[in-house]
Each structure stands twice: as structure tokens, then as C-alpha cells.
Amino acid sequence: MEPDKPFSPEEDPARFQKEGALTRFARNQLATLALILLAMVVVLSLSTRTFLTATNIFNVLRAFSWIAIASFGQSIVIISGGIDLSAGSNMAFSGIITAMLLVEGVNVPLSIGAGLGITLLIGFANGLMISKTKLPPFIATLGMMSIVRGFCYGMTQGWPVRGLPRSFIALGQTDLSFFIWRVPVPAIIMVCFAVLVYILLDKTKLGYHTYAVGGNEYAASLAGIFTGKVKNIAFTLSGFLAGVGGILMTARLGVAAPTAASGYELDIIAAAVIGGISLTGGEGNVWGALIGAAIMQILRNALVLLGFPAYWQPAAIGAVIIGAVMIDMYRKKSI
Amino acid sequence: MSDTTVTNEKKEPIMALQGVSKYFGGVHALEEVDFEVYPNEIVALVGDNGAGKSTLIKILAGVHQPNRGKILFRGEPVEIPSPRAAQALGIETVYQELALIETRDVPANFFLGREPTRGTSGIFVDRKKMVEDTVRTLKDLGIVLPSLRTLVRYLSGGQRQALAIGRVMPWGGKVIIMDEPTAALGVREARKVLDLVLQLKEKGCSVVVISHNMRHVFNIADRIVVLRGGKKAGDRMKSETTPDEIVKLIVGAEML
Numbered sequence: 001m002e003p004d005k006p007f008s009p010e011e012d013p014a015r016f017q018k019e020g021a022l023t024r025f026a027r028n029q030l031a032t033l034a035l036i037l038l039a040m041v042v043v044l045s046l047s048t049r050t051f052l053t054a055t056n057i058f059n060v061l062r063a064f065s066w067i068a069i070a071s072f073g074q075s076i077v078i079i080s081g082g083i084d085l086s087a088g089s090n091m092a093f094s095g096i097i098t099a100m101l102l103v104e105g106v107n108v109p110l111s112i113g114a115g116l117g118i119t120l121l122i123g124f125a126n127g128l129m130i131s132k133t134k135l136p137p138f139i140a141t142l143g144m145m146s147i148v149r150g151f152c153y154g155m156t157q158g159w160p161v162r163g164l165p166r167s168f169i170a171l172g173q174t175d176l177s178f179f180i181w182r183v184p185v186p187a188i189i190m191v192c193f194a195v196l197v198y199i200l201l202d203k204t205k206l207g208y209h210t211y212a213v214g215g216n217e218y219a220a221s222l223a224g225i226f227t228g229k230v231k232n233i234a235f236t237l238s239g240f241l242a243g244v245g246g247i248l249m250t251a252r253l254g255v256a257a258p259t260a261a262s263g264y265e266l267d268i269i270a271a272a273v274i275g276g277i278s279l280t281g282g283e284g285n286v287w288g289a290l291i292g293a294a295i296m297q298i299l300r301n302a303l304v305l306l307g308f309p310a311y312w313q314p315a316a317i318g319a320v321i322i323g324a325v326m327i328d329m330y331r332k333k334s335i
Numbered sequence: 336m337s338d339t340t341v342t343n344e345k346k347e348p349i350m351a352l353q354g355v356s357k358y359f360g361g362v363h364a365l366e367e368v369d370f371e372v373y374p375n376e377i378v379a380l381v382g383d384n385g386a387g388k389s390t391l392i393k394i395l396a397g398v399h400q401p402n403r404g405k406i407l408f409r410g411e412p413v414e415i416p417s418p419r420a421a422q423a424l425g426i427e428t429v430y431q432e433l434a435l436i437e438t439r440d441v442p443a444n445f446f447l448g449r450e451p452t453r454g455t456s457g458i459f460v461d462r463k464k465m466v467e468d469t470v471r472t473l474k475d476l477g478i479v480l481p482s483l484r485t486l487v488r489y490l491s492g493g494q495r496q497a498l499a500i501g502r503v504m505p506w507g508g509k510v511i512i513m514d515e516p517t518a519a520l521g522v523r524e525a526r527k528v529l530d531l532v533l534q535l536k537e538k539g540c541s542v543v544v545i546s547h548n549m550r551h552v553f554n555i556a557d558r559i560v561v562l563r564g565g566k567k568a569g570d571r572m573k574s575e576t577t578p579d580e581i582v583k584l585i586v587g588a589e590m591l
Binding site: 203204205206207208209211212214215216218219220221222223224225278281282283 | 396398417418419422428430432433434435436437438439443447448449450452457458459460462
């Protein structure tokens with residue numbers, strides 16, 4: 001920044017809204033991410049025979065949709081300056097509550113409603129702990145992760161819940177026809193939630209306040225924003241969206257295991273971080289999380305297709321997380 | 336306090352503190368301070384570090400509540416429990432730390448916490464109005480920024496200061512409070528900020544400004560209030576005092 005330039009009033013006021021297309025592109029982390037994703041797709045399509053088949057693509061879509069949905073909620077929380085470690089446990093818990101009710105003969109909508117309702121309340125409890133008792137989000141949700149996981153084991157006595165009705169399983173396993181494609185239902189639900197969260201964050205007052213609280217909480221409160229309320233809503237939505245992901249996961253797997261989604265909170269957070277959502281808060285958007293989740297899943301898929309031993313997958317994913325964040329930091333500094 | 340001279344006897348103050356004290360734990364940040372702001376004047380608030388300047392303006396701005404004493408606004412006793420309550424009264428504040436969101440662009444900072452909404456729902460932000468109003472105000476004030484879409488992170492110190500001052504303009508505030516608006520600015524940028532302060536006065540506002548820079552104070556202020564150790568050490572019209580006298584009041588006569 002040249003210190004002299006900005007204040008010469010004789011300067012062309014038209015400079016206000018103009019900015020080079022190249023600068024905008026480089027500043028746009030989404031463009032960078034989309035390019036990486038595209039490069040991965042191209043390389044895999046050329047180097048393997050199986051990648052670009054409809055079956056494989058839809059398997060990838062199906063597999064990452066529930067992680068992606070949970071990571072949309074995580075994105076809201078991270079943008080507001082927090083972190084939600086209880087997301088994986090919440091996914092398992094919404095599935096277990098729903099499955100237990102279904103096995104008792106309760107109808108599908110009511111069971112799903114109960115499963116989502118309970119994770120929504122867990123999210124709200126996270127929010128209260130963080131906004132009212134000022135617990136650091138890391139601690140509050142770390143505790144909640146363990147509490148909820150304990151409920152998963154306790155309520156099922158450690159046994160998976162089986163025998164789910166076909167009408168429920170269909171939610172995770174059906175494909176809908178779009179022109180010539182058959183698109184998995186979870187992928188459609190994922191896109192719907194992506195659009196909803198995008199509108200929430202980018203177009204609403206609440207979204208503006210979420211970015212403000214994450215960007216500079218003190219400044220936000222001086223501007224009269226109710227920061228506690230904003231955080232509360234963020235954590236509540238994260239609980240709810242993890243619940244949605246958990247129900248889709250359960251429907252896909254056909255069984256609700258108390259160990260399900262163990263360690264997924266890290267995948268969920270990683271998807272957001274790879275997608276350019278800064279852990280320091282106030283930055284990033286839902287499309288980044290979507291692309292981040294896709295990159296992670298395609299990477300997993302690629303390692304399998306390329307004959308890479310499955311045991312080594314976590315190492316590759318870890319390297320990608322570190323690389324992605326380093327590139328993002330470098331990009332921000334260099335502009 | 337015998338030092339205090341009464342000024343502006345004929346006019347009613349728009350805002351006044353009467354016998355205000357503020358404690359933080361055992362620390363007496365302010366003790367029995369009287370402070371007035373008259374319509375359409377620039378008051379400079381000066382004093383050494385820890386003299387209580389920031390505490391005083393944070394009481395005016397609704398960030399802190401006094402432990403004792405009264406706040407009067409247009410002659411009526413009021414409580415200012417929050418920054419929002421201060422804004423509702425017509426008190427706008429430009430904080431020393433500027434209170435900008437570095438990760439957001441210019442219009443989002445311009446309307447921080449008060450985003451206009453479309454229709455009657457109050458849910459959806461009216462981005463078009465935000466951009467138009469931001470452009471209009473910045474042009475009015477002769478502030479040039481590289482691009483509205485620029486994140487505040489990429490703005491220079493002077494640009495940030497101009498944005499922080501510019502954004503209080505459209506709200507029709509009657510009292511504008513500024514905490515060290517020229518600190519950490521180059522000569523040109525400081526000059527520009529002082530011009531902005533004078534423009535605010537021309538538009539009919541009262542301005543309370545904290546500054547350590549005697550030249551800036553004597554350039555723009557109508558009246559100078561000195562705090563020392565949490566107490567008011569002096570209250571002078573600019574025309575009746577000199578920088579030397581003010582400095583003496585700031586450090587305390589016993590030190591010279």
C-alpha cells in the first residue's frame with residue numbers, strides 16, 4: 001500500500017468500483033479451489049478408466065454428501081469464530097434416535113423430526129455454554145462430543161440398531177432421474193442445504209453479523225450486534241445440520257451404530273478449512289466447504305482407484321489439509 | 336478542581352456528565368468528573384496515559400456505565416446501557432482501535448450492525464442500498480478508496496480511519512466521539528482526518544476528540560478539557576489558553 005495515494009481527492013473517483021479481473025480472480029479463493037478440483041478430475045479421468053464412470057461419480061457424491069452437509073453447519077460456526085467438535089457425535093446420535101424410534105414403529109417423518117430435534121437442542125446447549133458461561137468453544141464442544149458419544153453407547157448398550165424400514169433406507173439409497181442422469185437423493189439434499197446456507201450467510205442480516213462476530217467480536221459488540229445470540233444460532237444450526245448428515249448416513253448404511261461417524265468431526269472441519277474457511281473466523285463461504293468436502297472425497301477415491309493401500313489414506317489427507325491452508329495463507333499475504 | 340473555569344455559560348450543553356466516577360476493581364479511573372459537550376463545538380479531551388480519557392468517552396458511548404454520577408442528554412437524565420442505546424440517542428463513536436471487521440469489505444463495515452434490509456421482513460440485506468449510500472457518503476467527504484469490494488485488511492491506516500469516521504456520518508448523530516483519530520497516521524493522512532472532523536462540525540455535529548498531539552488539538556478544538564489522574568484538571572476555551580498552559584495542566588504543575 002502506498003501511503004500517499006489514498007487521500008488525494010483530485011484522484012479519479014471512478015476508481016471506486018473498478019478492480020482488475022485478475023486481482024479479483026486471485027483474491028477469490030473459490031476460483032483457486034475450483035481449479036484444484038478440476039485438475040484432480042482431469043488427471044483422474046485420464047489416468048484411470050473407472051473414475052469418470054457414472055457409478056463411481058455417484059458413489060463419490062453419495063459418500064461426501066453427509067460430510068458436506070455437516071460441514072456447512074461447521075462453516076457457520078467457524079465463520080462466527082468458533083469450532084464444533086461435537087459434530088461427529090451428533091451425526092451418530094441423530095441416526096440412533098431416529099433408528100430407535102423407527103424400530104419401535106414410529107412413522108418416518110416423526111422419527112427423523114425427533115433425531116433432528118435432539119441434535120438441534122445439543123447445538124443450542126453448545127451455544128448457551130459458549131455465549132452465557134463464556135466457555136471456549138473448543139472445550140465446550142469437546143466435552144459435548146464425549147457426552148453425546150456416551151449417550152450413543154449407553155442408549156444402545158453398544159449394539160447397532162438394525163431392522164430399519166425400507167421407506168427410511170430409501171432416503172439414502174434412491175436415485176432420482178434428472179434428464180439422462182440418476183442423481184442420489186443425498187446429493188440433492190446437499191445442494192439444497194448448500195443454497196440455503198449460502199443465502200443465510202451472504203444475503204441476510206444474520207449472515208452479515210455472523211461474519212462480523214467471527215472477524216472481530218469486540219468491534220461487532222461495539223456496533224451493537226448481539227454477539228451471544230449470533231453464536232447461539234451458529235452452534236444450533238451446526239447441531240441441526242450434523243443431525244441431517246447423520247440421518248442421511250444412517251439411511252445409506254441401513255444401520256445406526258454407536259461407533260458411527262467417529263472421527264468425522266475432523267473430516268468435517270478439514271472440509272471447511274480446505275475450502276478456505278479460516279479457523280480464525282470471519283472468512284470463507286459454504287461453496288468452499290462444499291468444494292473442500294469434494295476434494296477430500298475425490299482424493300480418497302483416487303487413492304483407491306490408483307491402487308494406493310487404504311491404510312495410508314489418513315496420511316495423504318493430512319498432507320492435503322496442511323498444504324491447502326499453507327497455500328491459502330501465502331495467497332492472502334501475496335496480494 | 337479550583338483550576339476549572341466555567342465556559343459557555345449561556346448555552347445549554349447537549350450532553351453532560353455530572354460528578355461521574357468509575358472504578359475498575361480498586362482502580363479509580365474517573366473521580367467526580369463534570370464534563371459538558373455544547374452544540375456544534377469540538378471539544379478536545381487531553382491528558383496523560385491513564386488519565387481516564389478513554390474511560391470517559393466509553394461512558395458517553397455506552398460501553399461503560401458509571402459507578403456514581405449522572406449523565407444528561409439535552410438536559411434530561413439518561414442511562415446509556417449499551418452502544419446501541421448511545422446510537423439511539425444520537426451519539427456515534429469512532430474508537431481508537433477503529434472497530435472495523437478486517438475480513439469484510441467496505442460497505443459491510445460502513446453499515447456494521449445497522450445493515451439496511453429489503454422489504455418489511457428485516458431479514459434480507461439490501462446490498463444495493465448499502466453500496467449506493469457508501470459511495471455517496473465517501474464522495475461527500477472526498478474519501479477515495481481503491482474499491483468498495485476491498486477487504487478492510489488491505490486498506491492503509493489512513494483509509495481505515497477515513498472509513499471509520501465516514502461511517503458515522505449517515506446516521507444523523509449529534510455527538511460524535513473520536514478516540515485518537517490521528518494516532519499512527521502520516522502527516523497527510525492526519526491532515527485529511529482533521530479536515531473530516533471540521534466537516535463534521537460544519538454539518539452541525541458536536542465532536543469530542545481525544546488527542547495527544549497539541550498541534551492537532553489547537554488546530555481544530557474550540558475547547559480543551561484536561562484530565563489528570565481520573566480528575567478534571569482544566570477546562571479552557573482555545574482562545575483563552577496556550578499549548579504551554581495545557582501541557583502544564585496535563586503533567587501537573589508540581590512537576591515543572
